[in-house]
Amino acid sequence: MKHSGNNCETGDPGSAASQTYHSGPAVLTDFDDTAAVQNVAELLLQRFGHPGWQDVRQRFRDGLMTLKEYQEITFREIQADSPTMERYVKENANFRPHFRELWRYCQGNRIPMAIISQGLDFYIEALLEKEGLPGIPVYAVNTRFTPQGITYQYNHTHPGKEELGNSKGLVVDQFRQQGHYVFFAGDGSSDLEAAVRADIVFAHRTLARQCSEQNIPFREFTDFGDMFQAVRSFSQNGSKP
Numbered sequence: 001m002k003h004s005g006n007n008c009e010t011g012d013p014g015s016a017a018s019q020t021y022h023s024g025p026a027v028l029t030d031f032d033d034t035a036a037v038q039n040v041a042e043l044l045l046q047r048f049g050h051p052g053w054q055d056v057r058q059r060f061r062d063g064l065m066t067l068k069e070y071q072e073i074t075f076r077e078i079q080a081d082s083p084t085m086e087r088y089v090k091e092n093a094n095f096r097p098h099f100r101e102l103w104r105y106c107q108g109n110r111i112p113m114a115i116i117s118q119g120l121d122f123y124i125e126a127l128l129e130k131e132g133l134p135g136i137p138v139y140a141v142n143t144r145f146t147p148q149g150i151t152y153q154y155n156h157t158h159p160g161k162e163e164l165g166n167s168k169g170l171v172v173d174q175f176r177q178q179g180h181y182v183f184f185a186g187d188g189s190s191d192l193e194a195a196v197r198a199d200i201v202f203a204h205r206t207l208a209r210q211c212s213e214q215n216i217p218f219r220e221f222t223d224f225g226d227m228f229q230a231v232r233s234f235s236q237n238g239s240k241p
């Protein structure tokens with residue numbers, strides 16, 4: 001069922017078809033530009049970042065540095081404190097339509113749902129708090145604000161690949177190993193390793209293009225409405241959508 005050219009390190013390409021999904025569905029979504037309408041990291045950098053942050057981003061886009069380096073360098077230059085940035089997120093960011101309904105449905109039906117992001121926990125949690133949804137698990141970079149600046153902790157890295165930051169593929173693997181049929185939504189290059197492992201992919205932007213190029217099946221993502229219908233259908237019928 002899965003694209004045979006994937007880079008999955010934990011199973012053979014046929015493992016998806018042979019799984020029983022005894023644990024039911026699980027819903028995982030990227031945050032910036034997917035769960036959130038905005039790229040919240042860039043929103044903060046545009047408002048509070050060093051004027052040269054876009055040059056650093058270009059070096060990252062040119063493949064000259066990792067996302068981890070790009071993020072740590074640009075956020076290191078920010079002078080604003082966390083309450084100021086959290087307030088800005090709450091005033092300027094929002095979730096895509098049907099995100100809340102999907103979360104409520106998952107909660108009511110004991111379906112795990114989580115945000116998986118290579119971004120920073122504090123701005124994700126600020127938006128969840130604004131929306132009154134603080135219970136959603138977040139797999140992101142754990143930050144601490146200290147007098148010396150922000151410290152970063154990466155708890156979801158591949159052994160030996162810590163320099164790449166958190167791995168979304170690793171998180172998808174964990175849910176699949178627990179017997180879940182994984183729904184995943186994302187938009188960017190860092191979502192590709194999750195997309196090749198997930199059982200059903202909702203993609204837009206760069207991820208949709210990359211999935212097309214690599215023959216990875218996906219459904220077009222615009223908001224969480226279609227994903228909600230697909231999760232409900234899977235949950236009620238006990239079969240793949």
Ligand SMILES: [Mg+2]
Pocket residue numbers: 030031032033034186187188
């Ligand atoms: Mg994204």
